[in-house]
Amino acid sequence: NAGVTQTPKFRVLKTGQSMTLLCAQDMNHEYMYWYRQDPGMGLRLIHYSVGEGTTAKGEVPDGYNVSRLKKQNFLLGLESAAPSQTSVYFCASSKWGGQFEQFFGPGTRLTVL
Amino acid sequence: RKEVEQDPGPFNVPEGATVAFNCTYSNSASQSFFWYRQDCRKEPKLLMSVYSSGNEDGRFTAQLNRASQYISLLIRDSKLSDSATYLCVVTSTLNEKLTFGTGTRLTIIP
Numbered sequence A: 001n002a003g004v005t006q007t008p009k010f011r012v013l014k015t016g017q018s019m020t021l022l023c024a025q026d027m028n029h030e031y032m033y034w035y036r037q038d039p040g041m042g043l044r045l046i047h048y049s050v051g052e053g054t055t056a057k058g059e060v061p062d063g064y065n066v067s068r069l070k071k072q073n074f075l076l077g078l079e080s081a082a083p084s085q086t087s088v089y090f091c092a093s094s095k096w097g098g099q100f101e102q103f104f105g106p107g108t109r110l111t112v113l
Numbered sequence B: 001r002k003e004v005e006q007d008p009g010p011f012n013v014p015e016g017a018t019v020a021f022n023c024t025y026s027n028s029a030s031q032s033f034f035w036y037r038q039d040c041r042k043e044p045k046l047l048m049s050v051y052s053s054g055n056e057d058g059r060f061t062a063q064l065n066r067a068s069q070y071i072s073l074l075i076r077d078s079k080l081s082d083s084a085t086y087l088c089v090v091t092s093t094l095n096e097k098l099t100f101g102t103g104t105r106l107t108i109i110p
Helices: none
Strands: A004-007 A008-012 A020-023 A031-038 A041-048 A064-067 A075-079 A087-094 A107-112 B004-006 B011-015 B019-025 B034-038 B044-050 B055-057 B059-064 B069-076 B085-093 B098-100 B103-109
Touching: A004 A087, A020 A087, A031 A075, A031 B019, A041 A064, A041 A075, A041 B098, A075 A087, B004 B069, B004 B085, B011 B019, B011 B085, B019 B103, B034 B059, B044 B055, B044 B059, B055 B069, B069 B085
Parallel strands: A008 A107, B011 B103
Antiparallel strands: A004 A020, A020 A075, A031 A041, A031 A087, A064 A075, A087 A107, B004 B019, B019 B069, B034 B044, B034 B085, B055 B059, B059 B069, B085 B098, B085 B103
8 A cells, every 4th residue: 555645746836836736545535634834833734625525624725725526636736826835735634534543645845936 | 822732842852761742732622632753854643642541652651631631742761763743633623633733843862
């Protein structure tokens, strides 16, 4: 099992460009999450999904969109990147809800110039 | 007030010492509690769950005080490999999402 994988691992964007981050899990987990991690801020939840076809806003959703068309994939989109979105993005999945262990992907380091 | 508060450290501790971390949370309806560990430039990984009765996993002991909304982690006989950032984590009322503390950085000194 690969667990949780993220694509790409690194990316540099210019302000105003768009991109999609892909998260895939092979553990048949229902719940999936997108976080961003900034120095001194800890992990903050962007969006999450409690099952295929569902999405919900987290703590910092502005400037991001998500889709969960297939159970194993959770996509995070930046429509018009801003320097404030420079961060490390982590995807995670769990079997059901928060009471179960969350498994994280290796992260995507995004720089917006 | 932050939902989950931790002392950011850093804690610099000699090998073999005992070290304790504390964490407080604001949502009294939180259901589940955890400690995650994050190595430098790596993803977080579950260290242990935290139960009201207290629980132990080898050199690690976690305690939860629901009345005071306080969580602790004790590491005994610390090893160099314990150097990491320790994240206190609390679930939401409906258990659908987690809130992470900003983490406590620990460095074990030879």
